[in-house]
Amino acid sequence: MNLRIDSGLVDDARRLAVATVDPVSAFIERHSTVSVERAVLRLLGLGGAGADGVPYANRFVEALPPSLRARGAASALGALVAELGVGPVEIAAREAPLPLEAASRVSDAAARGALAPHVEEGLRRIDASRTERERLMMRFPQQPAPLLYVIVASGNIFEDRSAAIAAAEAGAQIVAVIRSTGQSLLDFVPEGTTTEGFGGTYATQANFALMREALDRVSERLGRYVMLTNYASGLCMPEIAVLAALERLDMLLNDSMYGILFRDINMQRTFVDQHFSRMLNARAGIVINTGEDNYLTTADAVEQAPAVLASQFINEEFARRAGLPDAQIGLGDAYEIDPNLEDGMLFAIAQAQLARQIFPNAPLKYMPPTKHMSGDIFKGHVIDALFNLTSVMTRQTIHLCGILTEGVHTPFLGDRALALENARYVMGTARHLGDEIEFKRGGIVERRANDVLRGAHALLEEVAERGLMASIEAGRFADVKRAPDGGRGFDGVFERDERYWNPFEEALYASLRAAS
Amino acid sequence: MSRYVKPYGDTLDDGKVQLSFTLPIEWSEAADEAARRLVVAMGFGDVAIAEGRPISSGFSFFVAYASTPAAIDVAAIPSTARATNVLSMEDIDARIRERVGRKVRVAGACIGSDAHTVGIDAILNMKGYRGDYGLERYKEFEVFNLGSQVSIGRLARFVGDEAIDAVLVSQVVTQKGSDVRNFTALIELLEAEGIRDRLLLIAGGPRMTNLLANELGYDAGFGRGTLPSQVAAFIAERLSERASV
Numbered sequence: 071m072n073l074r075i076d077s078g079l080v081d082d083a084r085r086l087a088v089a090t091v092d093p094v095s096a097f098i099e100r101h102s103t104v105s106v107e108r109a110v111l112r113l114l115g116l117g118g119a120g121a122d123g124v125p126y127a128n129r130f131v132e133a134l135p136p137s138l139r140a141r142g143a144a145s146a147l148g149a150l151v152a153e154l155g156v157g158p159v160e161i162a163a164r165e166a167p168l169p170l171e172a173a174s175r176v177s178d179a180a181a182r183g184a185l186a187p188h189v190e191e192g193l194r195r196i197d198a199s200r201t202e203r204e205r206l207m208m209r210f211p212q213q214p215a216p217l218l219y220v221i222v223a224s225g226n227i228f229e230d231r232s233a234a235i236a237a238a239e240a241g242a243q244i245v246a247v248i249r250s251t252g253q254s255l256l257d258f259v260p261e262g263t264t265t266e267g268f269g270g271t272y273a274t275q276a277n278f279a280l281m282r283e284a285l286d287r288v289s290e291r292l293g294r295y296v297m298l299t300n301y302a303s304g305l306c307m308p309e310i311a312v313l314a315a316l317e318r319l320d321m322l323l324n325d326s327m328y329g330i331l332f333r334d335i336n337m338q339r340t341f342v343d344q345h346f347s348r349m350l351n352a353r354a355g356i357v358i359n360t361g362e363d364n365y366l367t368t369a370d371a372v373e374q375a376p377a378v379l380a381s382q383f384i385n386e387e388f389a390r391r392a393g394l395p396d397a398q399i400g401l402g403d404a405y406e407i408d409p410n411l412e413d414g415m416l417f418a419i420a421q422a423q424l425a426r427q428i429f430p431n432a433p434l435k436y437m438p439p440t441k442h443m444s445g446d447i448f449k450g451h452v453i454d455a456l457f458n459l460t461s462v463m464t465r466q467t468i469h470l471c472g473i474l475t476e477g478v479h480t481p482f483l484g485d486r487a488l489a490l491e492n493a494r495y496v497m498g499t500a501r502h503l504g505d506e507i508e509f510k511r512g513g514i515v516e517r518r519a520n521d522v523l524r525g526a527h528a529l530l531e532e533v534a535e536r537g538l539m540a541s542i543e544a545g546r547f548a549d550v551k552r553a554p555d556g557g558r559g560f561d562g563v564f565e566r567d568e569r570y571w572n573p574f575e576e577a578l579y580a581s582l583r584a585a586s
Numbered sequence: 587m588s589r590y591v592k593p594y595g596d597t598l599d600d601g602k603v604q605l606s607f608t609l610p611i612e613w614s615e616a617a618d619e620a621a622r623r624l625v626v627a628m629g630f631g632d633v634a635i636a637e638g639r640p641i642s643s644g645f646s647f648f649v650a651y652a653s654t655p656a657a658i659d660v661a662a663i664p665s666t667a668r669a670t671n672v673l674s675m676e677d678i679d680a681r682i683r684e685r686v687g688r689k690v691r692v693a694g695a696c697i698g699s700d701a702h703t704v705g706i707d708a709i710l711n712m713k714g715y716r717g718d719y720g721l722e723r724y725k726e727f728e729v730f731n732l733g734s735q736v737s738i739g740r741l742a743r744f745v746g747d748e749a750i751d752a753v754l755v756s757q758v759v760t761q762k763g764s765d766v767r768n769f770t771a772l773i774e775l776l777e778a779e780g781i782r783d784r785l786l787l788i789a790g791g792p793r794m795t796n797l798l799a800n801e802l803g804y805d806a807g808f809g810r811g812t813l814p815s816q817v818a819a820f821i822a823e824r825l826s827e828r829a830s831v
Contacts, residue, residue, distance in 0.1 A: 235642070235643075236641070236642035236643075236644075236645055237642070239642035239643055240641055240642050250699065251699040251735070252699035252735065255735060268698070268699045269699075332703075332734075333734070333735075334733060334734075367704060370713075441704065444810065444811075445792075445810070477792055477810075482608065483608050483641075483642075483645060484606070484607065484608035484641065484645075484647050487608075487641035487642065487645075487647060488647075549711065549713065
């Protein structure tokens with residue numbers, strides 16, 4: 071079941087994505103952010119928080135004067151380790167002010183040398199998680215894609231754990247713990263297990279560990295590995311990537327532009343943060359899920375289709391630059407077409423199949439209908455069934471199960487079971503439908519796919535010409551306008567000076583070069 | 587005049603309802619019986635458990651049909667309709683020009699921690715919803731869309747500083763009553779600032795009704811499926827009335 075599409079146009083769209091991302095990459099290379107530095111510190115052992123609840127990583131970065139911060143937090147920490155002769159953890163927990171003055175006289179070589187074993191240890195911990203995942207997935211193989219993905223969102227991690235276990239038993243292969251709606255705007259990662267939040271509960275290292283442990287046990291019992299997902303988005307994107315790597319999350323929601331457009335997070339902050347986050351994800355073997363579905367939920371799905379494809383090209387290019395192989399780039403799309411539109415499902419098939427052909431090795435993430443789900447759960451269940459059919463036909467990889475009570479309440483345990491049953495039924499009964507049929511030459515689906523491709527190409531042409539930041543400023547994505555120096559978190563972006571050092575970035579680039 | 591009604595299955599007053607629920611027990615035939623007795627305990631008669639099955643270890647799912655003895659007097663329900671006429675964008679602009687005599691300043695925000703701007707964007711953005719233009723497209727509205735996760739304090743300050751006439755407040759997340767608390771807190775703050783009375787306060791969200799909004803002290807509430815022109819007409823009419831007093 072293949073669409074005849076203009077492959078020359080696809081190649082040219084990729085060239086335009088490269089041209090779009092080039093200047094942003096140059097910007098990223100010259101800058102860092104407080105959250106990148108905190109992520110580095112966490113990997114160096116500065117997890118946890120003081121008695122006042124302020125995370126050690128935050129406290130350390132805030133203590134740095136701008137001149138030291140511009141050299142990278144690792145430089146300062148290394149100098150302190152060399153100067154004081156104690157490890158990063160002792161320095162973090164120290165009550166007395168840090169002797170930064172004395173530390174600034176330590177040579178770069180001495181600082182880096184002092185930190186080297188801790189850098190090794192950080193990388194070793196990431197690699198150990200990855201190896202453990204590979205071992206478990208060999209022992210407990212997953213069922214074939216589309217991988218059924220469900221969300222748990224009770225707002226209480228202990229209830230979420232019960233829901234996750236029940237969902238896994240009912241057929242879920244991936245469980246995402248929804249975060250509290252405000253977390254993307256917090257400039258620190260909360261600590262400990264949490265039992266509150268709006269629309270979900272907080273992403274914390276303790277919550278990650280609690281869920282991982284529960285899902286490992288259920289994986290063993292069911293004989294298939296159940297994946298865990300959370301969100302590397304918002305102001306703490308790189309830190310979440312670190313915690314996810316350490317606690318063996320398998321996927322992370324991570325988009326190069328989502329925070330800018332839909333959370334009003336500063337674009338410079340987001341671009342710098344997403345890059346380092348993705349480098350960590352690459353090393354940790356974590357599959358990213360990009361957020362193109364958001365273009366469709368906030369505007370008309372038929373009109374926005376080219377923007378989805380254009381964003382997929384841009385996300386792919388950003389991800390590749392961070393060292394993510396295609397198998398870890400879960401590009402997003404959603405089944406959001408108005409149910410009243412005649413042939414709407416044909417349009418959805420066109421878009422999903424187009425993405426499948428253009429990104430053949432990407433584990434595509436397919437999002438369910440939400441915008442047109444009313445309180446009519448019966449109709450909603452039918453719409454979800456057609457979404458499930460579209461997904462299995464077009465060989466999507468990560469399938470977020472639509473829930474009949476979408477828009478009514480965060481899913482009940484029984485709602486989730488019904489959603490999984492719907493998906494298992496449809497995908498079982500139509501498993502090989504896509505292999506058996508062909509698209510009519512020049513028919514509705516093929517014409518639509520080519521229209522979308524041309525539209526995406528035109529948009530990329532314009533964005534490459536104008537520049538990505540200027541295009542966002544002009545409202546070319548999702549009709550949202552954002553200024554380069556506006557939005558949240560801008561004050562946490564800073565220029566690197568010539569002595570800047572990020573030991574993990576250095577190591578990750580080195581391993582990328584070795585691999586290529 | 588009273589008019590009592592019951593749910594309708596296939597015969598008037600048979601009282602038939604469908605229920606589905608999950609019980610935190612392993613499924614067995616005894617679990618079906620437990621489900622049946624539960625529905626009886628709810629006050630229903632003629633209870634039939636149409637479906638009972640395990641959905642995971644320790645949880646069972648049931649579908650039940652039953653008859654309710656309860657009836658309700660529909661004549662005693664207060665009207666929830668907002669008295670607004672259907673007006674076109676041009677009519678609304680004309681009405682504001684004639685009766686208000688200046689541009690109407692409208693602010694919209696998703697309050698609290700809510701990040702779901704779909705509803706408020708549909709009403710405010712130029713593009714609108716289902717072919718019905720948003721308020722930004724109207725000549726006589728000056729629109730300020732403050733976006734998502736706006737604190738109540740910031741919204742109240744903005745409303746005061748910018749001499750806003752009408753405020754659209756939206757919140758979707760209904761978990762643990764957070765929406766109601768935030769809606770109420772905003773009113774209290776606006777009252778404390780002494781600006782509540784000169785404002786039109788409008789609440790929105792997928793579960794909002796005009797009745798609930800009025801109970802919360804808002805001038806109107808708009809729920810799922812609302813078109814921008816309905817909100818625009820309400821603002822125009824209400825401000826015209828005030829201007830003519």
